[in-house]
Amino acid sequence: MRDDREISxxxxxxxxxxxxxxxxxxxxxxxxxPLLLGVAQRVVGxxxxxxxxxxxxxxxxxxxxxxxxxxxxxPVAWMVAIVRNRAIDVRAxxxxxxxxxxxxxxDDPDGTLDRLFDWTPGEDDAEDRRRAAGWVRGCLGKLKAPxxxxxVLAYEHGLSHGELxxxxxxxxxxxxxxxxxxxxxxxxxVEAHMGAAR
Amino acid sequence: xxxxxxxxxxxxxxxxxxxxxxxxxxxxxxxxLREEPLVAxxxxxxxxxxxxxxxxxxxxxxxxKVWKRLERELGLDRYRTPWHARTGFWRGWAIAxxxxxxxAIGLAVLQPGPExxxxxxxxxxxxxxxxxxxxxxxDGRTLELRAARPVVAGPTQSYELWLLPGGNAAPISxxxxxxLDARFALPPALVGxxxxxxxxxxxxxxxxxxxxxxxxxxxxxxxxxxx
Numbered sequence: 119m120r121d122d123r124e125i126s127x128x129x130x131x132x133x134x135x136x137x138x139x140x141x142x143x144x145x146x147x148x149x150x151x152p153l154l155l156g157v158a159q160r161v162v163g164x165x166x167x168x169x170x171x172x173x174x175x176x177x178x179x180x181x182x183x184x185x186x187x188x189x190x191x192x193p194v195a196w197m198v199a200i201v202r203n204r205a206i207d208v209r210a211x212x213x214x215x216x217x218x219x220x221x222x223x224x225d226d227p228d229g230t231l232d233r234l235f236d237w238t239p240g241e242d243d244a245e246d247r248r249r250a251a252g253w254v255r256g257c258l259g260k261l262k263a264p265x266x267x268x269x270v271l272a273y274e275h276g277l278s279h280g281e282l283x284x285x286x287x288x289x290x291x292x293x294x295x296x297x298x299x300x301x302x303x304x305x306x307x308v309e310a311h312m313g314a315a316r
Numbered sequence: 317x318x319x320x321x322x323x324x325x326x327x328x329x330x331x332x333x334x335x336x337x338x339x340x341x342x343x344x345x346x347x348x349l350r351e352e353p354l355v356a357x358x359x360x361x362x363x364x365x366x367x368x369x370x371x372x373x374x375x376x377x378x379x380x381k382v383w384k385r386l387e388r389e390l391g392l393d394r395y396r397t398p399w400h401a402r403t404g405f406w407r408g409w410a411i412a413x414x415x416x417x418x419x420a421i422g423l424a425v426l427q428p429g430p431e432x433x434x435x436x437x438x439x440x441x442x443x444x445x446x447x448x449x450x451x452x453x454x455d456g457r458t459l460e461l462r463a464a465r466p467v468v469a470g471p472t473q474s475y476e477l478w479l480l481p482g483g484n485a486a487p488i489s490x491x492x493x494x495x496l497d498a499r500f501a502l503p504p505a506l507v508g509x510x511x512x513x514x515x516x517x518x519x520x521x522x523x524x525x526x527x528x529x530x531x532x533x534x535x536x537x538x539x540x541x542x543x
Contacts, residue, residue, distance in 0.1 A: 140392035147383055148465035156374035161335075165376075173382050180390050191360065195367050199333075206335050235368035242364070250365045269334065276335045301330035308365060 122241060125149065125193040126186075133183040147176060150194065154201045161205035161276035162212070171208050175201035206276040220285060223270055231258065234274060246312045257307035265300030268293060319348035320355050329355075329362040380466035380495055388470065397442075433460055437516050439539035448496050448537055450516055456507050459490070460499040467496040469520070473533075476525050479506060480515040480538075487517065492525035496537075514541050 128149075131142035154175060159168035178200050186196055223230045237255040239248045258266055264286070271277050271285065283293040319325060331337040332345050348355045386392070433451035440447050447464040461477070469475050475496060478487040491500055496518065502510070510516075519526070520533035 135395060137395060137397045139395040140387075141397060143392065143395075144383070144387075144465075147386070151378050151382070152375035153370060155376045155378045157370060159376055160374065168376075169378055169382050172378055173385055176382075176386050177390060180386075192364060194369070195363050198367075198370070199363070202335060206338075210338070233373055234371055236371045237368065240369065247364050251368060254366055254368060272334045272336050278338060279336055282336075297331070297334070297336055298327060301327060301334065304366065305326060305330065312365075 122193055125197075126188040129183055129186050129193055129196075130188060132180065133186065143180060146179075150197055151176070153194070154197060157198055157201055158205045160274050161202065162209050167208060167212060168205070171201060171205045174208075175204045178204065202276065209276050210278070220271060220275060223267065223274070227263070227266065227270070228259070231255070231270065250308065250312075253308045253311040254304070257304050257311075260307060261300055261303055264288075265296045265303065268296040269300045269304070272297065318352055319345065320352045320358075325355065325358055326362075329359045330366070332359065333362055333367060378466075380468045380497070383466050384468040384470075393470075433458070434543065436510060436543045437539040437541045439516055439518060439537035441537045446537060448518070448539075450539070450541075452510055452543070456510070457502055458499060459502050459510070461493070461496050463496040469494050469523075472523050474521050474523050474525050475518050475536075476521045476531065478517045478519065478531060479509065480517055481509065482513050482515070487531055489526065489529065490516075492521070510541055512541055512543060515539060516541060 125146065128142045128146040132139050132146060151172060155168055155172045158171035158175070159165065162168050162171055175197070179197055182200070186193070232255075235251075235255075237251045240251055242248045258269070261269070268282055268286070271282060277285065279290060279294050279297065282297070283290045286293060288296075319328065322328065328337065328341075328345055332342065337345060345355075349359060350356075433453050435449050436452045437450040438447060439450060446467065448467070449462045449464075451460040451462065452458070453460075467475075475493045477490040477493060479490050480487050488506065490503065490506060491498070516539055517531070517535050518537040519531040519535045521531070522533075526532050
């Protein structure tokens with residue numbers, strides 16, 4: 119299990135640009151590269167392209183690590199966001215046409231959600247944030263099926279609105295509405311739990 | 317208009333995290349993230365609350381090439397501790413080896429079973445991440461190294477694996493390697509000599525191996541042979 123405090127510590131050591139920063143960065147790489155490669159591969163599909171993204175992502179982490187704020191940001195989520203954004207850009211520029219290969223989710227939405235993600239409470243100090251993952255999982259389950267499908271496909275594979283429309287064989291406007299309503303409903307549902315928990 | 321005042325701020329945060337915010341809209345949002353603290357704060361709330369953690373099953377092991385390229389392109393050597401700098405020479409060997417030995421831990425466990433190889437030594441260095449397991453085939457003729465993380469030599473360097481027979485005997489070269497995940501035949505003269513009491517060590521050498529037949533670069537890993 120990755121320890122967020124250890125990852126934050128390594129990010130700070132990397133940002134210091136001292137003798138020893140390279141070792142900290144190397145340790146960071148060995149701890150996080152497998153996860154980040156998995157994230158990239160979900161989005162770009164091809165292994166060699168995913169390794170390209172992993173390389174670019176870690177280069178970006180090395181260059182922008184001084185912007186990482188350990189007080190506010192979660193270290194792993196911070197790195198995942200950098201790599202996912204890079205993967206989405208690469209996917210767009212390489213015209214990765216795999217739009218009809220996402221039947222895993224279509225066939226078994228709940229199983230896929232539970233295999234892909236870890237919904238157990240996090241290690242955050244704040245109780246409502248610790249339990250947020252469970253609420254998100256529950257609220258995803260309450261969404262209308264097309265809304266849930268659009269959100270998960272977009273998140274897991276980095277599909278654009280246009281790619282979602284092609285995959286789901288629906289007009290672009292309909293898909294945009296699903297995404298927007300899905301996010302909206304998810305937010306209201308989770309925030310209701312948070313309000314109730316206080 | 318500032319994005320922080322935008323009634324769609326939550327929707328923008330959500331679509332940014334989802335990845336459906338693209339092109340100019342995403343660039344505007346990223347600029348706002350840098351310039352408007354309220355936007356960054358709101359995104360942080362979204363990130364903490366709504367971003368699920370990926371499960372372990374999605375992980376995949378990258379090839380060693382990725383790290384090697386990063387190391388070269390980012391010029392990481394500039395930020396290594398002096399211990400890694402190529403300043404150690406044979407005179408430094410004793411000091412380096414003693415220091416490294418102090419932290420070496422023998423984790424190798426003999427396991428009966430059908431495995432063709434069994435661990436005979438765990439080689440460790442100062443960097444806690446650097447750990448290499450040495451395995452010897454049943455017939456004692458094939459040695460295998462498995463690195464806990466990819467360890468790949470730069471273009472001007474090689475790793476050299478040494479047998480330290482013990483006592484005052486000089487180190488004997490076993491192999492010159494480009495990376496520390498390797499499997500190779502032992503030199504026939506060394507078959508049977510990888511036994512308890514001796515040690516294995518890895519030094520950094522010029523490409524192609526030590527020019528003198530003895531370790532000339534820093535010793536980065538060392539471990540006792542336990543079988």
